[in-house]
Amino acid sequence: MKIAVIGANGQLGSDLVSAFQDNGDAVQGLTHADIEIADLPSVKRVLEGIQPQVIVNTAAMHHVENCEREPEKAFAANALGARNLAFVARDLDAVLMHVSTDYVFDGGKGSPYVEEDAPRPLNAYGITKLAGEHFVRATAPRHFVVRTSGLYGKNPCRAKGGLNFIEVMLKLAKERGEVRVVDSEVVSPTSTAELAQQMVRLSQSDCYGLYHATAEGSCSWYEFAREIFELTDTRVRLNAAGPNEFPAKVPRPKYSVLENKALKSRGLNIFKPWQEGLQKYLGKRIKTSSPSVLT
Ligand SMILES: NC(=O)c1ccc[n+]([C@@H]2O[C@H](COP(=O)([O-])OP(=O)(O)OC[C@H]3O[C@@H](n4cnc5c(N)ncnc54)[C@H](OP(=O)(O)O)[C@@H]3O)[C@@H](O)[C@H]2O)c1
Secondary structure, eight states: OEEEEETTTSHHHHHHHHHHHHTTOEEEEEOTTTOOTTOHHHHHHHHHHHOOSEEEEOOOOOOHHHHHHOHHHHHIIIIIHHHHHHHHHHHHTOEEEEEEEGGGSOSOSOSOBOTTSOOOOOSHHHHHHHHHHHHHHHHOSSEEEEEEOSEEOSSOOTTTTSOOHHHHHHHHHHHOSEEEEOOSOEEOOEEHHHHHHHHHHHHTSOOOEEEEOOOBSOEEHHHHHHHHHHHTTOOOEEEEOOTTTSOOSSOOOSBOOBOOHHHHHTTOOOOOBHHHHHHHHHHHHHHSOOOOOOO
8 A cells, every 4th residue: 555654753653654664565754844734735735746545644743831832833733734634635535544642531530541431631732632633533534543642662752852751761760879750640651663563454444433552551650660670670769759749830631541442342452561562662672772862
């Protein structure tokens, strides 16, 4: 198939390009320099030139504090950008696979969220991403909306500019005798390599719709750090941070675990427990050198 991957040099996008190529697809990777999703003429010109059968969108403004500070910009990328892609996917008769987030939920449920749960975002990032989901679902006849959470991969997240959580923990451990990490936010840390495989698998089906797609199980950031240090034999004093030690500047869900209910009900779920994804990441990290830092 001919696939256009938008955000191709991003954390998830770079693994998607590799995963679709490994699957034998003809992949056109598009960076921000190639396409501006908030601009309909740009989206039309670029995608009409490629004529893809599947458009995969990872592009977003997703630095939570920046979205809160500049909601118009966040809406332009996350909501209108998704709408532009949906219009063009419809007109080209292409499938649109659009990546969304666990931050569409408020965290109040306290047990894993399924696709039928009513979203209630707490911040501008979540609100604009939810609006993007609605535009895609209302406009692109053949779409996959894929909600995920707590991503880490071999390439750093460009929006957050630098190292992923695992690399930050290992760096802090090297520099300090003690590391303090929040224990009050529960997520499902998900490897972008594994998510990319899952999205390739999904793209081969015609079961269009809304999907939760995260590693199995959940942990707090503190528990995630503990597992990182155990698996790497890192000697450091790890302590749970107090409730007000790192006050959030923007409200965030305390519990945003997603259940891959739709994937499972269609026999499509390939995710393993989060500990296995972490082990694989750390295994590859030893073989290669540590990931590059954004410049
Ligand atoms: N990271 C997480 O933990 C997480 C969790 C849940 C959901 N998600 C979702 O997953 C997706 C991918 O995240 P990621 O970590 O791979 O992000 P990333 O590393 O920041 O990559 C995003 C890519 O999109 C590009 N981009 C941004 N705005 C654009 C625009 N207006 N037009 C065209 N391209 C644009 C970026 O280019 P530039 O950097 O050059 O602007 C970058 O290549 C996002 O949709 C995000 O909402 C992420």
